[in-house]
Amino acid sequence: MSNPTVQPVLIVGSVAFDQITTPTAESGRVLGGSATYASIAASYLAPVNLVGVVGDDFGEANINRLRAHPIDLEGLQIDPTGGTFFWSGIYGENFASRETTDTQLNVFEHFEPTLPEAYRATPYVLLGNIHPDLQHRVLDQVVGQPFVAADTMNLWINISLDPLVRLLPRIDLLVVNDDESRMLTGESNLILAGRKLREAGPQIVVIKKGEHGSLLFHADGLFAFPAYPVTRVEDPTGAGDSYLGALVGSLAAQNDTGFGALKRAIVRATATASLTVESFSCDRLEEAGDDTIAARCAELQHLVAVD
Amino acid sequence: MSNPTVQPVLIVGSVAFDQITTPTAESGRVLGGSATYASIAASYLAPVNLVGVVGDDFGEANINRLRAHPIDLEGLQIDPTGGTFFWSGIYGENFASRETTDTQLNVFEHFEPTLPEAYRATPYVLLGNIHPDLQHRVLDQVVGQPFVAADTMNLWINISLDPLVRLLPRIDLLVVNDDESRMLTGESNLILAGRKLREAGPQIVVIKKGEHGSLLFHADGLFAFPAYPVTRVEDPTGAGDSYLGALVGSLAAQNDTGFGALKRAIVRATATASLTVESFSCDRLEEAGDDTIAARCAELQHLVAVD
Numbered sequence: 196m197s198n199p200t201v202q203p204v205l206i207v208g209s210v211a212f213d214q215i216t217t218p219t220a221e222s223g224r225v226l227g228g229s230a231t232y233a234s235i236a237a238s239y240l241a242p243v244n245l246v247g248v249v250g251d252d253f254g255e256a257n258i259n260r261l262r263a264h265p266i267d268l269e270g271l272q273i274d275p276t277g278g279t280f281f282w283s284g285i286y287g288e289n290f291a292s293r294e295t296t297d298t299q300l301n302v303f304e305h306f307e308p309t310l311p312e313a314y315r316a317t318p319y320v321l322l323g324n325i326h327p328d329l330q331h332r333v334l335d336q337v338v339g340q341p342f343v344a345a346d347t348m349n350l351w352i353n354i355s356l357d358p359l360v361r362l363l364p365r366i367d368l369l370v371v372n373d374d375e376s377r378m379l380t381g382e383s384n385l386i387l388a389g390r391k392l393r394e395a396g397p398q399i400v401v402i403k404k405g406e407h408g409s410l411l412f413h414a415d416g417l418f419a420f421p422a423y424p425v426t427r428v429e430d431p432t433g434a435g436d437s438y439l440g441a442l443v444g445s446l447a448a449q450n451d452t453g454f455g456a457l458k459r460a461i462v463r464a465t466a467t468a469s470l471t472v473e474s475f476s477c478d479r480l481e482e483a484g485d486d487t488i489a490a491r492c493a494e495l496q497h498l499v500a501v502d
Numbered sequence: 503m504s505n506p507t508v509q510p511v512l513i514v515g516s517v518a519f520d521q522i523t524t525p526t527a528e529s530g531r532v533l534g535g536s537a538t539y540a541s542i543a544a545s546y547l548a549p550v551n552l553v554g555v556v557g558d559d560f561g562e563a564n565i566n567r568l569r570a571h572p573i574d575l576e577g578l579q580i581d582p583t584g585g586t587f588f589w590s591g592i593y594g595e596n597f598a599s600r601e602t603t604d605t606q607l608n609v610f611e612h613f614e615p616t617l618p619e620a621y622r623a624t625p626y627v628l629l630g631n632i633h634p635d636l637q638h639r640v641l642d643q644v645v646g647q648p649f650v651a652a653d654t655m656n657l658w659i660n661i662s663l664d665p666l667v668r669l670l671p672r673i674d675l676l677v678v679n680d681d682e683s684r685m686l687t688g689e690s691n692l693i694l695a696g697r698k699l700r701e702a703g704p705q706i707v708v709i710k711k712g713e714h715g716s717l718l719f720h721a722d723g724l725f726a727f728p729a730y731p732v733t734r735v736e737d738p739t740g741a742g743d744s745y746l747g748a749l750v751g752s753l754a755a756q757n758d759t760g761f762g763a764l765k766r767a768i769v770r771a772t773a774t775a776s777l778t779v780e781s782f783s784c785d786r787l788e789e790a791g792d793d794t795i796a797a798r799c800a801e802l803q804h805l806v807a808v809d
Binding site for chain 2: 288289291383384385386387404406407408416417418419420421424425426428455458459462496497498499500501502
């Protein structure tokens with residue numbers, strides 16, 4: 196990175212194969228996983244240290260696909276005892292619903308996130324959507340006072356609420372979607388839900404609302420930003436992971452986590468997530484390039500400009 | 503009005519009594535109706551010429567309540583043959599649903615909107631949510647080339663689609679909510695729905711998304727704006743009417759219907775609608791005053807400011 200202030204980002208999450216059926220297409224078996232999307236999105240902005248696990252079937256082509264970006268793979272375990280985490284699902288009409296048709300944890304079942312020595316002091320940490328116990332074990336290994344962002348999902352809220360609640364005071368930024376914010380707080384009003392989440396630990400909360408954009412809750416105030424006006428959704432899988440990856444990548448690139456830096460990071464995250472939904476897997480996210488993302492960021496700023 | 507550019511607004515719609523039950527309160531019989539909310543909201547910005555009908559039970563107190571604002575009542579018919587239009591409804595948990603429990607059309611059943619001579623050349627026309635045949639009959643009486651904005655509802659889309667579709671090429675601005683935009687176009691993607699509505703006639707389309715704000719579709723581009731962060735909803739009835747009244751009132755006050763004027767009008771409409779939901783009837787909308795609305799407009803601008 197030419198900018199000396201740019202900091203690396205540690206990203207922990209799933210690296211997986213997905214097989215997705217939408218109302219109009221079928222993906223086949225494609226590269227997916229929360230850490231995959233987040234790492235590629237973040238790597239546009241900052242070098243990434245990836246921690247995850249894949250199985251004996253992951254293949255050199257996929258390793259090389261990740262390596263094509265500034266993503267360090269020392270922390271990617273290759274476990275020869277089984278296959279890579281596999282998920283398949285079907286989206287309903289207009290992507291209004293999603294049904295899981297198969298989940299094979301494979302080598303992910305006994306995944307123990309281990310940080311290589313060189314990763315421990317990474318100043319920006321992104322805990323992707325994995326079991327909260329694993330998110331805790333990552334934080335147990337870091338040294339210094341990194342900025343920590345975390346994602347979660349309805350599954351963990353339902354079956355592992357206690358470790359998730361205990362995680363909240365250990366993180367700086369929680370990024371959840373609207374349904375998750377309501378599940379976690381019991382508040383249907385998103386403004387009140389965001390405030391309650393901040394009281395539960397993280398100083399900064401972002402609530403993602405899909406096509407309706409996102410809300411940032413911060414000690415300095417509230418920020419509301421629309422989604423990019425996407426008209427051709429092929430597959431929304433990974434949009435949230437891409438959003439979070441670009442968000443933390445942008446903070447690391449600015450080496451600033453203040454209110455202004457967070458707002459700029461949200462613009463970037465919004466633009467980046469809009470690319471992910473336009474193709475299966477990370478195809479569009481990878482091929483888009485800096486110029487396309489920068490153009491969408493400019494479009495987004497224009498979209499809300501009153502004068 | 504001290505500003506010589508401010509133009510009057512003709513508003514046609516229902517003037518009614520509502521009786522509303524929410525999860526936490528009961529309104530009793532209160533002043534309502536699409537023209538009532540729209541007129542009070544618009545009257546903060548521009549003088550209003552009101553066309554509607556009330557019955558023998560409307561009462562001098564309610565007449566005076568309207569007259570306390572710059573609302574001309576020459577066009578308000580008082581029909582001694584029956585009662586005022588009455589609607590009652592129950593909102594479900596979190597205002598996620600609304601059920602009509604009683605509708606008494608009363609004198610509204612045979613309402614014939616008649617424009618007093620002095621109203622016919624009003625340069626801004628707001629067709630509130632009434633039967634599309636009545637909206638046509640209003641336009642048949644205007645002279646000159648006024649700027650015409652119209653609202654509608656799911657009922658008319660279901661039972662009077664043909665006159666509604668024929669209305670669209672006669673108006674300049676259509677303001678609908680997200681569900682109505684989907685019903686009218688068959689498009690689930692709101693960006694595509696807005697574009698299709700523009701192709702159906704109106705040069706300008708606004709899609710309201712409740713707590714998620716609104717979208718403006720215009721030849722010069724797209725504008726997205728969040729809702730005001732309301733945390734205490736008492737009764738959402740009339741929010742859409744207040745939004746439209748403030749929107750058209752703001753255009754009339756600016757005497758400008760360009761893209762920039764529309765954006766400023768949407769900020770004003772958003773702030774105004776946020777007041778309506780904080781009380782039953784028009785109570786909060788009436789008592790708030792210019793300073794409160796201006797403060798909310800400033801807050802809204804701040805809410806989306808990136809730098």
